[in-house]
Amino acid sequence: TQLLEQSPQFLSIQEGENLTVYCNSSSVFSSLQWYRQEPGEGPVLLVTVVTGGEVKKLKRLTFQFGDARKDSSLHITAAQPGDTGLYLCAGVFTSGTYKYIFGTGTRLKVLA
Amino acid sequence: DTGVSQDPRHKITKRGQNVTFRCDPISEHNRLYWYRQTLGQGPEFLTYFQNEAQLEKSRLLSDRFSAERPKGSFSTLEIQRTEQGDSAMYLCASSLVPTDFNEQFFGPGTRLTVL
16 A cells, blocks of 8 residues: 655644644655645645755745655744745655645644 | 636535536637646546547546536536535636647636535
């Protein structure tokens, strides 16, 4: 069974703090995507990483793909209340089916 | 707006009734996916289409569930004889594969409540 585990599951922090969310699997991904989801809405794509060791930045968000393409992290610097939401990673495995497997999600709450 | 759209956004039904949801993907996308999401969890894969062909169905998709994509464009997901356990957010997503990124884009979802 292909599984993606995210940690932590829940995170409540004060505005201005930094945080890191992890996404891990025992399988190799051909690419990995990070999404943010607001209550009652569909997930919104933040970034896609493809190359092992790749780092991408989106304003205060930094995404890293592990060298072996089995894991990824999302780091938020100086979190703001607007960052509150459910963060999801989704991996595309190298089987060629282009099927996306989602992580368990990290629910982030940033307090003002 | 040329994103993925879903209709209706919300559906409340009584147990035992049938419901049908529609998804309109991004026009040039060849892949269309259906997921189910319960509160606080990640989306769970239900089924996907490559153009009009349904290539895979999850074991989560019981015989009461059927999906179609008749002309390789929009798709419908029907649930027959709904049960309270079917209450969830039903998400549709589309993608164009294969590409360098194989990115998947979601619609806003249909929230189903079975009373």
